[in-house]
Amino acid sequence: MADILLIEDGVLEDCTDKSATSVEIPDGVEEIGVYAFSGCTSLSSVVIPSSVEEIGEGAFSDCTSLESVEIPSSVTEIGVHAFSGCTSLSSVVIPDGVKKIGDYAFKDCNIGELSHPLLTIENGCAIKDGVVLYFTRQSDSIKFPDGVTEIGEWAFSDCTSLTSVEIPPSVTKIGDSAFSGCTSLTSVVIPSSVTEIGYAFSDCKSLSSVTLGDDFEEVPSEWFDSLDYENVNYEIVCTEGSSTYKAVKRNPKLRMHLNSMEIAKEKKIAEMNEASITAVLSSLLEGMADSGFFILSNTKGATVVIVKIGKNIGVFELGEDSSKWLVTFRKVIEAFSDSIKSGADIFAVITEQGLPLAEIPEDARLPLPSDSDGSLNFFATGELRAMNYEDVKNIALFGITEIGEYAFYEWPSLMSVVIPPSVTKIGEKAFRGCTSLSSVVIPPSVEEIGKEAFKNCNISELSHPLLTIKNGVAIKDNQVLYFTSQSSSITIPDGVTEIGRCAFYECKSLTSVVIPSSVTKIGISAFKGCNIDNFSHPLLTIENGCAIKENAVLYCTSQSGSIKIPDGVTEIDECAFSNHTLLTSVEIPPSVTKIGGYAFSCCESLSYVKIPNSVTQIGDFAFTNCSKLLSLEIPDSVIEIGEDAFYGCQSLASVVIPSSVEKIGETAFAGCESLSSVEFGGTVAQWKAVEKGEDWNRGVPAKRVKCSDGKARL
Numbered sequence: 031m032a033d034i035l036l037i038e039d040g041v042l043e044d045c046t047d048k049s050a051t052s053v054e055i056p057d058g059v060e061e062i063g064v065y066a067f068s069g070c071t072s073l074s075s076v077v078i079p080s081s082v083e084e085i086g087e088g089a090f091s092d093c094t095s096l097e098s099v100e101i102p103s104s105v106t107e108i109g110v111h112a113f114s115g116c117t118s119l120s121s122v123v124i125p126d127g128v129k130k131i132g133d134y135a136f137k138d139c140n141i142g143e144l145s146h147p148l149l150t151i152e153n154g155c156a157i158k159d160g161v162v163l164y165f166t167r168q169s170d171s172i173k174f175p176d177g178v179t180e181i182g183e184w185a186f187s188d189c190t191s192l193t194s195v196e197i198p199p200s201v202t203k204i205g206d207s208a209f210s211g212c213t214s215l216t217s218v219v220i221p222s223s224v225t226e227i228g229y230a231f232s233d234c235k236s237l238s239s240v241t242l243g244d245d246f247e248e249v250p251s252e253w254f255d256s257l258d259y260e261n262v263n264y265e266i267v268c269t270e271g272s273s274t275y276k277a278v279k280r281n282p283k284l285r286m287h288l289n290s291m292e293i294a295k296e297k298k299i300a301e302m303n304e305a306s307i308t309a310v311l312s313s314l315l316e317g318m319a320d321s322g323f324f325i326l327s328n329t330k331g332a333t334v335v336i337v338k339i340g341k342n343i344g345v346f347e348l349g350e351d352s353s354k355w356l357v358t359f360r361k362v363i364e365a366f367s368d369s370i371k372s373g374a375d376i377f378a379v380i381t382e383q384g385l386p387l388a389e390i391p392e393d394a395r396l397p398l399p400s401d402s403d404g405s406l407n408f409f410a411t412g413e414l415r416a417m418n419y420e421d422v423k424n425i426a427l428f429g430i431t432e433i434g435e436y437a438f439y440e441w442p443s444l445m446s447v448v449i450p451p452s453v454t455k456i457g458e459k460a461f462r463g464c465t466s467l468s469s470v471v472i473p474p475s476v477e478e479i480g481k482e483a484f485k486n487c488n489i490s491e492l493s494h495p496l497l498t499i500k501n502g503v504a505i506k507d508n509q510v511l512y513f514t515s516q517s518s519s520i521t522i523p524d525g526v527t528e529i530g531r532c533a534f535y536e537c538k539s540l541t542s543v544v545i546p547s548s549v550t551k552i553g554i555s556a557f558k559g560c561n562i563d564n565f566s567h568p569l570l571t572i573e574n575g576c577a578i579k580e581n582a583v584l585y586c587t588s589q590s591g592s593i594k595i596p597d598g599v600t601e602i603d604e605c606a607f608s609n610h611t612l613l614t615s616v617e618i619p620p621s622v623t624k625i626g627g628y629a630f631s632c633c634e635s636l637s638y639v640k641i642p643n644s645v646t647q648i649g650d651f652a653f654t655n656c657s658k659l660l661s662l663e664i665p666d667s668v669i670e671i672g673e674d675a676f677y678g679c680q681s682l683a684s685v686v687i688p689s690s691v692e693k694i695g696e697t698a699f700a701g702c703e704s705l706s707s708v709e710f711g712g713t714v715a716q717w718k719a720v721e722k723g724e725d726w727n728r729g730v731p732a733k734r735v736k737c738s739d740g741k742a743r744l
Contacts, residue, residue, distance in 0.1 A: 034046050034047040034050060034053075035053070035055070035056070037056070037059060039733075039734050039741055040058065040059060040060035040061060040734075040743075041059070041060065041061045041062075041063045041733045041734070042055060042059045042061065042062050042063055042066050043063045043066060044063070044066055045066060045067045045070055048069055048070050048071070048072075049070075049072050050070055050072065050073055051072050051073060051074055051075075051095075052073070052074060052075045052076070053067070053073065053075075053076045053077070054076075054077040055076070055077060055078055055079055055082070056079065057079045057080075057081050058079075058081050059079060059081055059082055060081055060082060060083050060084070060743060061082065061083060061084040061085075061086060061733060061743065062078070062082060062084070062085045062086055062089045062090075063086045063089065063733065064086045064087045064088060064089070064109070064731070065086075065087065065088040065089065065091065066086065066089050066090075067089060067090045067093055068088050068089070068090070068091045068092055068093075069091075069092050069093075070090075070093050071092065071093065071094045071095060072095055073090075073093045073095055073096055074095045074096060074097060074118075075096075075097075075098075076090070076096065076099060077100075078099070078100070078101060078102055078105075079102065080102045080103070080104045081104065082102060082104055082105055083104055083105060083106055083107070083743070084105065084106065084107045084108075084109070084743075085101070085105060085107070085108045085109055085112050086109045086112070087109035087110045087111060087112065087132065087729075088109070088110070088111045088112065088114070089109060089112050089113075090112060090113050090116060091111050091112070091113065091114045091115050091116070092114075092115035092116070093113075093115075093116050093119075094115065094116065094117050094118060095118055096113075096116045096118060096119050097118045097119060097120060097121070098119065098120070098121040098122065099113070099119065099121075099122050100123060101122070101123060101124055101125060101128070102125070103125040103126075103127050104127070105125065105127065105128055106127055106128060106129050106130070107128065107129065107130045107132075108124070108128060108130070108131045108132060108135050109132045109135070110132030110133050110134060110135065111132065111133075111134050111135065111137070112132060112135045112136075113135060113136050113139060114134050114135065114136065114137040114138055114139070115137070115138050115139075116136075116138075116139045116140075117138060117139065117140060117168055118140060119136070119139040119140055119141060120139075120140045120141060120142070121141075122136070122139075122141060122144065124144070124146045124149075126146075126147070128146070128148065129148075130148070130724075131146070131148045131149050133163070133164075134163070134164050134184075135149075136149075136151070136156060136164075136166045137156070137164040137165065137166065138164075138165065138166070138168075138188075138189075139166045139167065140166070140167045140168055141154070141166040141167060142154055142166075142167055144166075149163075151166050152175040153172070153173045153174070153175055154166050154167030154169060154172070155172070155174060155175060155178070157175065157178065160177055160178060160179040160180060161178075161179070161180040161181075161182050162174070162178055162180070162181045162182055162185050163182050163185060164182070164184070164185050164186070165185065165186050165189055168191055169191065169192070170191050170192060170193045170194070170214070171192070171193065171194055171195070172186070172192070172195055172196075174197065174198045174201070176198075176200070177200060178198060178200055178201055179200055179201060179202055179203070180201065180202065180203045180204075180205070181197070181201060181203070181204045181205060181208045181230075182205045182208065183205035183206045183207055183208060183228065184205070184206075184207050184208065184210070185205065185208045185209075186208060186209050186212060187207055187208070187209070187210045187211050187212070188210070188211040188212070189209075189211075189212050190211070190212065190213050190214055191214060192209075192212045192214060192215050193214050193215060193216055193217075194215070194216060194217045194218070195209065195215065195217075195218045195219070196218075196219040197218070197219060197220055197221055197224065198221065199221040199222075199223045200223065201221065201223060201224055202223055202224060202225055202226070203224065203225065203226040203227075204220075204224060204226070204227045204228065204230045205228050205230065206228030206229050206230065207228065207229060207230065207232060208228065208230040209230050209231050209234060210229070210230070210231070210232040210233050210234070211232075211233050211234075212231075212234050212237075213233070213234070213235050213236060214236055215231075215234045215236060215237050216236050216237060216238055216239065217237070217238070217239040217240075217241070218231070218237065218239075218240050218241070219241045220240065220241070220242050222242070405422070405423065405424040405425070405426070412430065412431060412432070413430065413431065413432040413433075413434050414427070414430045414432070414433050414434060414437055415434035415435075415437060416434065416436065416437055417437055417438060417441075422443065422444065423443050423444065423445045423446070423466075424444075424445055424446045424447075425444065425446070425447050425448070426447075426448040427447070427448065427449055427450050427453070428450050428452075429450065429452060430450065430452060430453060431452050431453060431454060431455075432453060432454065432455045432456075432457070433449070433453060433455070433456045433457055433460050434457045434460065435457035435458045435459060435460060435480065436457070436458075436459050436460065436462075437457060437460045437461075438460060438461045438464055439459055439460070439461075439462055439463055439464075440462070440463035440464070441461075441463075441464050441467075442463075442464070442465055442466060443466060444461075444464045444466060444467050445466045445467060445468060445469065446467070446468070446469035446470065447461070447467065447469070447470045447471070448471045449470070449471060449472055449473060449476070450473065451473040451474075451475045452475065453473065453475060453476055454475055454476060454477050454478070455476065455477065455478040455479075455480075456472070456476060456478070456479045456480060456483050457480045457483070458480030458481045458482065458483065459480065459481070459482045459483065459485070460480060460483045461483055461484050461487055462482050462483070462484070462485045462486055462487075463485070463486050463487075464484075464486075464487050464488075465486060465487065465488060465516055466488055467484070467487040467488055467489060468487075468488045468489060468490070469489075470484070470487075470489060470492065472492070472494045472497075474494075474495070476494070476496065477496075478496070479494070479496045479497050481511075482511075482512050483497075484497075484499070484504060484512075484514045485504070485512040485513065485514065486512075486513065486514070486516075486536075486537070487514050487515075488514075488515060488516045489502070489514040489515065490502050490514075490515060492514075497511075499514050500523045501515075501520060501521055501522070501523055502514055502515025502517050502520055503515075503520065503522060503523070503533075505523070505526060508525060508526055508527045508528065509526070509527070509528040509529075509530050510522060510526055510528065510529045510530055510533045511530050511533060512530070512532075512533050512534075513533065513534050513537045513540070516539055517539065517540070518539050518540060518541045518542070519540070519541060519542040519543070519544075520534075520540060520542075520543050520544070521543075521544040522543070522544065522545050522546055522549065523546070524546045524548060525546075525548055526546065526548055526549055527548055527549060527550055527551070528549065528550065528551040528552075528553070529545070529549060529551070529552045529553055529556045530553045530556070531553035531554045531555060531556065532553070532554070532555045532556065532558070533553060533556045533557075534556055534557050534560055535555055535556075535557075535558050535559055536558070536559035536560075537559070537560050538559065538560065538561055538589060539561070540557075540560040540561060540562065541560075541561045541562060541563075542562065542565075543557070543562065543565065545567055549567075549569070550569075551569070552567070552569045552570050554584075555584075555585050556570075557570075557572070557577060557585075557587045558577070558585040558586065558587065559585075559586070559587075559610075560587050560588075561587070561588060561589045562575070562587040562588065563575050563587075563588055563590070565587075572587050573596045574588070574593065574594050574595070574596055575587050575588020575590055575593055576588075576593065576595055576596060576599070576606075578596065578599065581598060581599055581600045581601065582599065582600065582601040582602070582603050583595060583599055583601070583602045583603055583606045584603050584606060585603070585605070585606050585607075586606060586607045586610050586613075589612055590612070590613075591612050591613060591614040591615070591635070592613075592614060592615050592616075592617075593607070593613060593615075593616045593617070594616075594617045595616065595617060595618055595619055595622070596619070597619045597621060598619070598621055599619060599621055599622055600621055600622060600623055600624070601622065601623065601624045601626065602618070602622060602624070602625050602626055602629045603626050603629070604626040604627045604628055604629065604649070605626075605627075605628045605629065605631070606626065606629050606630075607629060607630045607633060608628045608629070608630065608631045608632055608633070609631070609632045609633070610630075610633050611632075611633065611634050611635055612635060613630075613633045613635060613636050614635050614636060614637055614638070615636070615637065615638040615639070616630070616636065616638075616639050617640065618639070618640065618641060618642055618645070619642065620642040620643065620644045621644060622642060622644055622645055623644050623645060623646055623647075624645065624646065624647045624649070625641070625645060625647070625648050625649055625652050626649045626652070627649035627650040627651050627652060627672065628649070628650070628651045628652065628654070629649060629652045629653075630652060630653050630656060631651050631652065631653065631654045631655060631656075632654070632655045632656070633653075633656050634655065634656065634657050634658065635658055636653075636656045636658060636659055637658045637659060637660055637681075638659075638660070639653075639659070639662075640663075641662075641663070641664060641665055641668075642665060643665040643666065643667045644665075644667060645665060645667055645668055646667050646668060646669055646670075647668070647669065647670055647672070648664070648668060648670070648671050648672055648675050649672045649675070650672035650673040650674055650675065650695060651672070651673070651674045651675065651677070652672060652675045652676075653675060653676050653679060654674045654675065654676065654677040654678055654679075655677065655678040655679070656676075656678075656679050657678065657679065657680045657681060658681050659676075659679045659681060659682050660681055660682065660683060661682070661683060661684045661685070662676070662682060662684070662685045662686070663685075663686045664685070664686060664687055664688055664691070665688060666688035666689065666690045666711060667688075667690065668688060668690060668691055669690055669691065669692055669693070670691070670692065670693045670695070671687075671691060671693070671694045671695060671698050672695045672698065673695035673696045673697060673698060673723060674695065674696070674697050674698060674700070675695060675698045675699075676698060676699050676702060677697050677698070677699070677700050677701050677702075678700075678701040678702070679699075679701070679702050679705075680701065680702065680703050680704060681704055682699075682702045682704060682705050683704045683705060683706060683707065684705070684706070684707035684708070684709075685699070685705065685707070685708055685709070686709045686711070687708070687709065687710050687711065687735075688710075688711040688712075689710065689711035689712030689713075689716055689738075690711075691720060692720060692721060693720065693721040693722075693723075694720060694721070694722045694723060694726050695723045695726065696723030696724045696725060696726060697723065697724070697725045697726060697728060698723065698726045698727075699726060699727050699730055700725050700726065700727065700728040700729055700730070701728070701729050702727075702729070702730050703729055703730075703731065704731070705730045705731065705732055706731050706732050707732060707736075708730075708732050708734075708735045708736070708744060709735065709736045709737075710735050710736065710737045710738075710742075711738065712737060712738060713737055713738050713739045714737045714739055714740050714741075714742045716737070717735060717737050717742050718742065727744050730744065732744055
């Protein structure tokens with residue numbers, strides 16, 4: 031028997047005979063390794079000795095003939111997916127000594143009941159703290175236990191035998207992909223207690239009926255976005271006399287949702303008040319002559335009408351009394367009666383070609399003719415929440431009263447905007463990132479301009495009582511708020527007393543700055559993410575692309591791939607180099623004693639760093655997600671490695687930990703999927719004495735650490 035088991039340093043690495051029917055693991059094995067017996071479909075019995083302390087990730091996954099297993103009291107940890115897919119496994123006893131049970135450890139088994147302080151299985155539902163984690167049996171229906179408040183992500187995913195689900199009224203949340211891939215599921219009942227649903231029913235190809243509780247007032251559009259409208263007859267039923275909605279082989283861009291005014295929201299052209307005006311407009315109008323209409327109507331009878339003539343668009347909200355307008359389109363609406371069931375809240379229609387423009391109400395204003403240079407005259411009423419019209423360079427707005435947050439956000443082609451005197455408010459970041467926008471006219475009627483409304487545009491000068499732009503910087507009350515230019519150099523005007531927090535953040539084109547003597551305060555991260563290598567001011571020094579104050583590197587101001595931190599620096603502050611995606615190497619001087627939390631987090635190109643002997647502390651998340659970091663030698667001055675310090679360093683292949691380390695934080699090396707070599711500078715006894723946080727080595731392939739006097743379990 032032993033000849034089919036590959037055992038090394040106390041770890042059972044693999045069962046080489048996948049057709050084995052029974053196995054007795056020899057005494058002395060301390061760990062059943064990752065996926066050691068996975069796919070042994072004929073294995074019906076296994077004897078685990080009392081020397082085993084850990085059952086690894088996926089160790090017995092997909093052993094479809096395994097009916098029962100006795101886990102010895104020596105085991106303290108059962109890994110992720112350890113027995114998942116053991117479809118015949120109906121009996122398992124977990125000893126009280128087990129301190130950790132990994133996610134989905136018994137998913138898709140055939141276990142009806144189990145009780146343990148860490149995990150309860152009832153009616154085939156694995157439950158912890160009121161959350162259904164996953165299904166542990168093969169069944170076509172589910173009876174949820176009392177007290178369940180949440181159905182977790184992926185809980186019933188790929189349960190292909192499941193045909194119907196009735197969710198109890200105690201449930202308030204259904205997680206993402208909770209029922210994804212349940213290809214036999216035909217019906218689901220959702221109570222009105224549910225307030226949140228992720229993409230729970232994706233790829234449920236047979237789902238044709240969803241019944242909602244009688245207290246639903248609104249169903250968010252994304253709840254059923256994942257359903258296939260093209261191939262499935264899909265029906266939503268509201269109980270207690272509410273209307274029935276049905277989409278029959280409807281184009282997926284024309285989705286219908288309860289009490290929602292959203293159509294193809296992900297491709298919207300503009301958003302006015304409660305209505306989204308979408309790219310469906312342009313697609314429906316494609317091939318038409320010079321004119322066309324698009325209507326959205328809600329339950330109250332109010333109508334939004336969009337008129338298109340050439341490149342011009344007008345948006346009109348006609349109010350409650352829209353019956354006369356709708357009569358005009360009666361024949362058109364009747365033509366869509368097959369796909370719009372009587373009583374539906376929402377419908378979208380397009381008039382037949384050539385309908386006379388004279389039918390538009392007298393008080394509606396038509397768009398002016400558009401020039402051929404990419405100009406657009408846009409007429410609307412109310413708040414303009416969002417707009418995205420490709421190829422338009424110049425816009426003149428008419429009739430609107432407010433420009434909403436992010437309305438023109440990151441519209442690179444936009445060069446000029448004329449704002450009408452009807453506007454009283456410009457929302458936060460309304461024009462941020464419009465890198466070509468050099469001309470804007472703001473009328474005196476504007477009483478409020480939101481934060482960063484014109485940040486990272488290309489505006490050099492602007493004067494308004496609420497905001498002044500001079501030399502490409504936005505100023506209010508003698509404070510620089512943000513950069514409004516694409517210039518490589520900037521001279522801050524005389525009289526400015528403060529440079530605000532993050533004022534020039536991520537202005538990557540900025541290479542030099544002149545600050546007047548009037549400035550008495552420079553805010554946090556004012557120049558982070560710029561491209562300034564050297565600069566000197568009494569309040570802030572920039573050297574080698576490092577912003578320094580009181581011997582601490584506050585943040586990086588360079589786009590260089592290699593950074594040499596200046597001598598004399600004693601601390602690298604929190605987030606100092608975080609998200610510097612171009613950084614490939616960093617040289618830390620021997621004066622540094624502390625590397626702060628998140629200091630180099632998400633530096634995805636960082637492949638080399640040498641930590642000097644002076645460093646005593648590596649902060650939480652210090653190097654998390656540095657996905658190209660290859661090797662690491664921690665100096666013997668370090669006492670503590672923080673939580674998530676090297677989390678997600680996917681290329682990290684080897685690490686040397688000194689005997690000085692007394693504590694390794696939670697998930698410090700989790701997700702280091704290439705880490706195959708771990709060395710410790712002290713003895714086995716010293717290694718065992720090191721305080722190790724939960725999941726500190728989750729997902730690490732190395733199972734042993736090389737100590738000065740032998741090997742120990744990682």
